Amino acid sequence: MPSGTGVVDAFKNLIRHGKNHHSTRQQQEDAAYQQAQQQQAQIAQQQRAEQQARQQREAQQAKEQQTLREASPKYKEQVEQIVQEEREAKGKMPVYKGLENYKLIEKMGDGAFSNVYKAIDLRSGQKVAVKVVRKYELSASQRANILKEVQIMRGINHPAIVKLLAFFESPEHYFLVLELMEGGELFHQIVKLTYFSENLARHVIVQVAQGIRYLHEERGVVHRDIKPENLLFERIPIVPSKNPPPKQFDEDKEDEGEFIPGVGGGGIGKVKIADFGLSKVVWDEQTMTPCGTVGYTAPEIVKDERYSKSVDMWAMGCVLYTLLCGFPPFYDESINVLTEKVARGYYTFLSPWWDTISDSAKDLITHLLCVDPAQRYTIDEFLAHPWVTAAPAPPQPTPLPRIRAPLDSPLLADARGGVREARSPGLATLKEAFDITYAVHRMEEEGARRRAQKGGPFRYVLYNMINSPSPPLSYV
Numbered sequence: 425m426p427s428g429t430g431v432v433d434a435f436k437n438l439i440r441h442g443k444n445h446h447s448t449r450q451q452q453e454d455a456a457y458q459q460a461q462q463q464q465a466q467i468a469q470q471q472r473a474e475q476q477a478r479q480q481r482e483a484q485q486a487k488e489q490q491t492l493r494e495a496s497p498k499y500k501e502q503v504e505q506i507v508q509e510e511r512e513a514k515g516k517m518p519v520y521k522g523l524e525n526y527k528l529i530e531k532m533g534d535g536a537f538s539n540v541y542k543a544i545d546l547r548s549g550q551k552v553a554v555k556v557v558r559k560y561e562l563s564a565s566q567r568a569n570i571l572k573e574v575q576i577m578r579g580i581n582h583p584a585i586v587k588l589l590a591f592f593e594s595p596e597h598y599f600l601v602l603e604l605m606e607g608g609e610l611f612h613q614i615v616k617l618t619y620f621s622e623n624l625a626r627h628v629i630v631q632v633a634q635g636i637r638y639l640h641e642e643r644g645v646v647h648r649d650i651k652p653e654n655l656l657f658e659r660i661p662i663v664p665s666k667n668p669p670p671k672q673f674d675e676d677k678e679d680e681g682e683f684i685p686g687v688g689g690g691g692i693g694k695v696k697i698a699d700f701g702l703s704k705v706v707w708d709e710q711t712m713t714p715c716g717t718v719g720y721t722a723p724e725i726v727k728d729e730r731y732s733k734s735v736d737m738w739a740m741g742c743v744l745y746t747l748l749c750g751f752p753p754f755y756d757e758s759i760n761v762l763t764e765k766v767a768r769g770y771y772t773f774l775s776p777w778w779d780t781i782s783d784s785a786k787d788l789i790t791h792l793l794c795v796d797p798a799q800r801y802t803i804d805e806f807l808a809h810p811w812v813t814a815a816p817a818p819p820q821p822t823p824l825p826r827i828r829a830p831l832d833s834p835l836l837a838d839a840r841g842g843v844r845e846a847r848s849p850g851l852a853t854l855k856e857a858f859d860i861t862y863a864v865h866r867m868e869e870e871g872a873r874r875r876a877q878k879g880g881p882f883r884y885v886l887y888n889m890i891n892s893p894s895p896p897l898s899y900v
Contacts, residue, residue, distance in 0.1 A: 517529070517530075517531075517541065520556060520594070520597055520599070521594050521595075521596070522592065522593070522594030522597065522599065523554070523556070523594075523597075523599055525545065525546050525547055526543045526544065526545055526546065526552070526554055526601070527543060527544045527546055528541040528542075528543045528554065529541070529542045529543055529544060530542045532553065532608075536561075537557055537558050537561045537562055537566070538555055538556060538557040538558065539555075539556050540553055540554065540555045540556075541553070541554050541556070542604065543601075545601075551604050552589060552601050552602065552603070552604050553601075553602045553603070553604045553605075554599060554600070554601050554602070555598075555599070555600040555602065556597050556598075556599060557570060557597060557598040557599075557600070558596070558597060559593075559595075559596055559597060559598060560596060569701065570598055573700045573701050573703070574588065574591045574600065576645060576700050576703050576705065577700050578591070579643060580638075580639070580643060580645070580700075582634075582635055582638040582639075583694070583696075584631045584632065584634045584635030584638070584694075584695065584696055584697060585635045585638070585639070585696055585697045585698075586602055586603050586605065586656060586696045586697065586698040587602070587603040588600060588601070588602055588603075589601045589602060589603060602698075603696070605656035605657060605658055605696060605698075606658060606659050607656065607657040607658055607659035607691070607692065607693075608656065608657070609652065609653050609654075609655070609656060610628065610652045610653075610655040610656065610657055610692070610695065611652035611653045613657065613690065613691060613692060614652055614746065614747065614750065616678060616691075617677065617678055617680050617690055618677045618678070618750050619677070619747070619748060619749055619750035620680065620690060620747045620748065621680060621683065621689075621690075622748065622781065622782060622785060622811075623683040623689065623816040624680055624683055624688070624689050624690045624692065624747075625744060625747040625748050625785075626811070626812065626814070626816070627683070627688050627689065627692070627695075627816075628655070628657075628692060628695050628747060629740065629743065629744050629747065629812075630807075630812060631694065631695040631696075632650070632655060632695060632697060632740060632743070633740065633803060633806055633807055633812070634807075635696065635697045636650070636697070636736050636737075636740065636803055637803045637804070637807065639697075639703075639736075640733045640736070640803050641803070641804075643705075644705055644706055645700075645703055645704070645705055645706070646703060646704050646706050646732065646733050646735060646736060647697065647700065647702075647703050647736050647739075648702045648703055648704060648735055648736065649699060649701070649702040649703075649739075650697070650736055650739035650740060650743060651739065651742070651743065652743060652746065653699075654697065654698050654699040655695055655696070655697060655698070655743070656695070656696050656698050657692045657693065657694065657695045657696070658692075658693040658694040658695075659691055659692075659693065660687065660688055660691060660692065660693040661691075662679075662680070662681035662689075662690065662691050663681045663682040663684070663689075664679065664681055664682070665679050665680075665681055665682055666682065683816055685815075685816050706732060706733065732797070733802075733803075734797040734800045734802070735797075736803075737792055737800050737801055737802065737803065737806065738792060738793065738794075738797075738800065740792055740806070741753075741789050741791075741792025741793040742754070742793070744785075744788070744789055744792070745771075745789050745793070748778075748781055748785060749774070749777050749778060749781070750777075753771035753789075753793060754766050754770075754771060767795075768795070769793060769794070769795035771793060773786055782811065784809075784810055784811040784814070785811050787809075787811070788801075788806070788809050788811045788812070791805070791806075791809075792806070
């Protein structure tokens with residue numbers, strides 16, 4: 425056991441060592457704290473530097489924009505002017521040598537070799553339609569066909585037929601100046617209204633029939649391409665119906681308004697026949713050149729048999745059928761099947777869409793869509809039919825119960841929950857149902873094509889339907 429002095433020394437050493445231990449730990453903690461403080465200071469300094477740099481960039485950008493505005497006092501006006509110039513460049517009308525007496529207003533459409541413009545005759549102020557045909561894209565036979573069309577139209581003067589006002593040419597173009605029909609193609613009105621009432625359908629088809637009678641009986645001309653795209657109309661105001669007719673099958677049909685006898689309805693006033701590109705002067709002769717649009721082509725053409733003025737009566741039956749129900753009598757995605765249906769006259773009055781249409785209208789269509797041209801109505805028989813001569817029926821004041829029936833037409837869109845969405849293969853594609861294809865336009869090439877295609881003239885018709893280019897402009 426240590427002495428008293430040793431005990432005292434040992435105690436002193438313990439106190440000394442304890443102080444040194446606590447002092448070392450305190451130093452370590454102080455160093456860590458200082459290091460943390462330094463790191464936070466560095467981070468804060470870095471953030472301040474980044475913020476300062478961002479502020480400097482923003483200030484520089486603002487300064488540049490201000491400099492630009494100061495350099496160009498009409499900065500906004502200049503931007504607007506550039507945008508306006510771009511818009512005007514897109515809508516700028518071309519200038520054609522030889523067309524100096526006409527101011528082109530807007531483009532109405534185009535075809536394979538032509539453009540059609542709404543224009544003003546600067547000499548009279550009259551609004552007209554001008555068809556500009558590019559000569560350099562035409563073969564000799566195509567040029568001859570244009571001149572044939574012009575020759576036929578020059579001899580025609582009837583209120584139900586679009587009038588040729590003038591024809592002239594330049595070294596590069598043919599110019600056809602035509603009567604302007606502001607409403608455009610009847611096809612678009614069918615799409616808009618879905619289908620026509622019997623009063624409105626009668627109003628349209630009777631005007632077409634009067635034009636056809638003039639062509640057949642006074643001019644000896646067969647049109648050979650009567651269809652909704654080739655019927656133009658004058659637009660009239662729609663007078664809202666006092667008693668709107670009931671909407672059938674829950675469909676969203678637009679109100680065609682009040683029908684006014686002698687004036688029209690559904691926005692349709694006067695109706696006129698256009699496009700004589702496939703027409704032919706026949707008089708008492710019969711012709712045998714394939715022509716027209718398949719869905720509106722008579723069976724004797726499809727069969728490559730001889731035909732005459734009765735082909736226009738067949739097409740009128742197709743148009744009347746389409747006006748009354750909203751879809752054509754003959755349609756199939758397959759050209760071969762469609763051709764077979766036309767050749768056999770295979771169509772039906774599909775239920776329920778024809779259930780509310782009068783028997784008289786169906787009877788008239790039956791006499792028009794007759795496979796045997798000898799049994800088919802002539803134009804005078806058409807005009808004497810009771811449905812044609814009937815006075816316009818008053819609108820039905822009381823709504824009928826909505827009919828829910830199964831869809832039985834291959835033309836119609838799929839139903840959802842029993843509610844039908846459309847009458848046709850789709851409103852956006854209704855024109856394709858009419859314009860499945862065109863037959864031959866260039867008659868001079870017929871002999872060579874027939875020899876090239878085995879199977880005879882009927883196969884030739886199908887070959888041209890499959891390989892034909894885009895349809896020409898329908899305005900003329």
